[in-house]
Amino acid sequence: MFQVELVCSDPRCDAELTLWVDELGEVDAIACECGHGLVTVRIEGFEPVLAAV
Numbered sequence: 256m257f258q259v260e261l262v263c264s265d266p267r268c269d270a271e272l273t274l275w276v277d278e279l280g281e282v283d284a285i286a287c288e289c290g291h292g293l294v295t296v297r298i299e300g301f302e303p304v305l306a307a308v
């Protein structure tokens with residue numbers, strides 16, 4: 256699980272969003288509402304705390 260912070264690649268657009276994804280590839284499929292792409296500014300990975308039985 257990754258927490259990904261994104262900003263719009265258009266400097267005139269101040270969109271920011273934080274997503275939770277299982278695979279970083281999911282981020283590639285997402286675009287800003289204004290039609291520009293999104294730039295990843297930060298990625299944090301989280302390991303599951305509880306081991307599945």
Ligand SMILES: [Zn+2]
Nearest residue numbers: 263268287289
């Ligand atoms: Zn935008």
